[in-house]
Amino acid sequence: MSRQPSLSQRANKRLNLPPLHTYVPPLQPFYDSELYPDGIINLSTAENSLLSGRLIEHLSRPITIRPQHLKYRHTLLLTTLPTVEELLPQYINDHFNPLVPVNRKNSVAGPGIGAVLAQLIWALADEGAGVLLTAPFYDDYVRDIVHPTMATVVLARPPADINPLSKDVLSHLETKILESADQGVKITVLLLCNPHNPLAQVVPQDVLEGYALLAEKHNLHLVVDEVFGLSTFDSAYPPAVNAKFKSILSYDLHALGVNPSRVHVLAGPTKDFGASGFKLGLLVSPSNLPLINLLRPLFNATPISAATDLLFARVLADKPFVAQFLVDNSAALGAAYELVAGWMTFHGLPFVRANAGVYVVVDLAPFIARIADASDGDTAKLDRAVVAMLAEKVFLKPTTLMADPIPTRFRFVFTQARPTMELALRRIERAFGAPLAPFSDV
């Protein structure tokens, strides 16, 4: 037999990377009250089931499939049928108050935020160039930054006593830009998630403006991921700085002294609708049409599926449904957060107060102390906690994977249906031998 053909040098570089210390649940179906009640409840993935029934009802209404839906995307787009290509920009115009109206020319739609970000990074950064974020950060960005570009993730790591969503972080970012250049990794892109993942808070406008001014000063691109922009909520446990979400698309960047061609926004409805599996995302860059025109044809190979388009275009076109859904989702998020926040308060578990997103960062140190050995180091403690929870069939992801400086914290997704959440909370209590919190009080 002939020799095995080799992979690209790029692929080999990847293959030879040491495996990360990561946390994954065993390979078996996740919990479902009907399909698999013995399964592990997955509280690690940013999915939102709170209003799934209502969306499923809308999606399940009889629908007319036309021959164009069976053809290539190009054919579907050249019809008068409603498509997400037209409706996603409208969604942004309706809810993000952009200074420059978003349209099909200054935006590009693709199969999910991750897919769009990967293409965007390819266009903005060369192999080895740096993409700078503040820790803790949403760790799946690594995939989108490294593949396909082979750009480098660079983290500004402010000390644990600094709020990473405050202006205090800006000097740490600037130091990192300079240090990184000295070490041969030139930062090209600043990437910020607002509202933040994993910290689940809206980033205040003055902080975001600080990022934009830093990008201007060092001639960087600023990418703002606003996928959770409309998944914000009020609750009895608000953050000390309880900012309202305001898209950077609504800022007057010229007046701020920032060239708007360096600011690019990712957004879309799938997080708000608990429908990440539909894979829809939009890149908006109103002042950088060459970038948008460069990227648009790249999605011909991996376009949005016509099935997603058909079903979700009908949802987005139903504006009263969308408006009511967003209001009700916000209320449901607030109530679901309060259940978990009350439970954490009962147990004396410190947590980062949230006003956006579908998760909360919680410090399980008081629980871990119940089961850890005195000789355990940080990783051993975390391993022990994850194993204890898996034994009780619940999975939470440690935020050390997201470069969190506090080594005992987890990102706790709270948006499963209420009976599932209550079951999960009981399982966690059992895992650590903790008393049962009274749900009626929380």
Ligand SMILES: Cc1ncc(COP(=O)(O)O)c(C=O)c1O
């Ligand atoms: C902040 C953030 N950006 C992007 C994504 C990926 O979105 P998509 O599923 O549309 O690729 C996620 C998914 O959890 C996310 O939390």
